[in-house]
Amino acid sequence: MTEAPLMHFAVYLLLLFPVPAAWAARPLGERLPPRLATWLLTVGAVVLASASSLALGVLAITALLRFPLLARLADGRWSAQVAQHHDPASLSVGLLACAVLAAAATAAAVMLWRRVRTLAAAAAEAACMPGHEQLVVVEDPAAEAYALPGLPGRIVVSTGMLDALDSSEHEVLLAHERAHLTHHHYLFVAFTQLAAAANPLLRPLASTTSYTVERWADESAATAVGDRRQVARTVGKAALAAKRTRARGWIPAAALGVLGRFAPTEPGPVPRRVAALLTPPLRNRTLLVAAIVALLLATAVCAFEATRDLEALLDLARHGVARR
Incomplete structure (x- = not known):
């Protein structure tokens, strides 16, 4: 009888991969062209958030498999004893994963x-x-300017x-x-915020994306006028004008503007x-770029494993015997 190799490494790596991604978020935003950085941050945040949720789900399922009541509700289709014998994850880890997954799902749904x-x-x-x-x-009289997404989107500028x-x-x-409207920058911000809600370790990716979309718009403007210094x-x-005139406190939450994510006292990393x-x-x-792609590929491989x-564990629990 062979042991199922469940979650010895792969599932825990999925929970750890967001840590180096969070550490690398700001350097990536500063050292890569903003368009490329925005795409990498957004795709990375979504992939890592999905993978960590998958890992929590796998651990949660292994905890639920151990309860005989659930086996009876499933008409005896699996053996709780066999699942417990072949699952290397402890019950406490599985129950903790259940709680964290529920919290992550709730936070993501709210976001x-x-x-x-x-x-x-x-x-x-x-x-x-x-x-x-x-x-x-x-x-x-307050100095304000922002792009408001819609069908069509509008650009709002104060006198x-x-x-x-x-x-x-x-x-x-x-x-x-x-540039904000043409490239749908609000969607990049929304996706990274959703990923960060599901996994708080990814918050640096979301905050960096809010910066890189502004840098992307800056570079688009520089291309349009042909003068980076201007x-x-x-x-x-x-x-300076916004700070001097103290722009109003309420601006639509979905707006993006030349001052970044709007806040009256914090105009952004200008x-x-x-x-x-x-x-x-x-x-x-x-x-x-290769390092980021390698991290995402490793995430995909671990998720598959x-x-x-x-x-394999479900198959063992279902049949009550191990594959030979």
Whole structure:
């Protein structure tokens, strides 16, 4: 009789992989072109969150298999004794996994509901704005500018922001906000926030994505106007104007703007963005990309192994004998 190799390593590695990913999130956002960094962070967050949830699910199932009551409810289709004998994970680990998985599922469901609700509210607000042009100018002395997703999306700019910038800087501002809408940056932010809700270890990936989408929009604006220094000046002046005029506290939660994720007292990591614009564009770093891809491939392999091992344990418990 052979032992099922269930979860000796694979399932626990799935729970550990988010740790190096979280550690590497900010360096990845700083050293890779922002478009590539945003895609890697988003895909990585979704894959790692799904894999860690799978690992918790596998551990939870092995705990539930040990209860004879469940075996009776399944018409005796498996043997709790056989499952306990062949499962190397302790009951306490399995029960802890049940609790953590329930908490993660609840947090993810709440975050999903919030994001759907905020995006729907943003789309409704965009549709109700006056006129049919993409640009909407609002009378407000506070300096504000943001892109509001919807069908169609709208760019909202206050008169206070327009007064703070000159005509050439207006072009930069609009190019930045158009990039948010054109590339659907709000979806990248939403997906990484959902992943971070399911696995809090992935929060650095979500926060870095909020930065890289702004850097992506900065680079798009630089390409549109052909002057990186002008974009840097515009970003800096917009931040100073917002601080000086103290923009209003309420801005739609789904909005993205030149100042980053909006908060009246924290306009975002503007100095880092300005510094990046004052240096040459970043190039792809093959080794860094390869390391991230390798981590995601290892995650996929471990997920496959954990699933296969769970299937082997279920087969053993179902038949009451081990495969020869």
